[in-house]
Amino acid sequence: MAAQTQGRSKALLWSGAGVGVVGIGALIAVAVADLGKADQLASVIGAVLAAVGLGLSLWGQFGGGTPTPPAPAPAAPSVTASGTGSVAAGGNIGSVATGRGTSPAPGPAAPAPARPAPGSVTASGDRSVAAGGDIGSVSTGDA
Structure with missing residues (x-):
């Protein structure tokens, strides 16, 4: 066109x-x-x-021109988690506990959903955490 x-x-x-x-x-x-x-x-x-x-x-x-088509929706991010107890999320995370007997401290109210930036989200290594959006609360150690 x-x-x-x-x-x-x-x-x-x-x-x-x-x-x-x-x-x-x-x-x-x-x-x-x-x-x-x-x-x-x-x-x-x-x-x-x-x-x-x-x-x-x-x-x-x-006048005289055809309107431009809307931009395509952004592709979903690539989400990868590797390692014992690792967590990866393409969007927001409310709370995460990766250690034995852990319970994360209560976090604030869940954040408003936000569209994460396109790209990849990777968590590698023991008890690692990665998110494409906001993280409310995380506990990665033993209680």
Whole structure:
């Protein structure tokens, strides 16, 4: 779609340049024959081209184009946990306890769901914890 729009823009640019060159050539030819008439003709042509340019600017800014499609949803992050008692989550974690007989301290109320940044979340090693979002409370040792 972008290539098609770019090709159309180049065609319009070259068409406008061609019309400009022909107009300048015609004004030079008229100026050689009659300078007064060339002045009047240049004034009229300038006014018409200004109106056309304004119309094309407004059309290019506000109309005539197709809306751009919405951006695709971000891909889910890659979540990996390796090691004894390790924990990995692609989003928020309320509370985690990885040691024997541990219980995490009560954390604050669960945080508002947040969309984690795209990417990977990895927890490697014994009792490691990783999250793609917020972590409320973690206990990784023995009680």
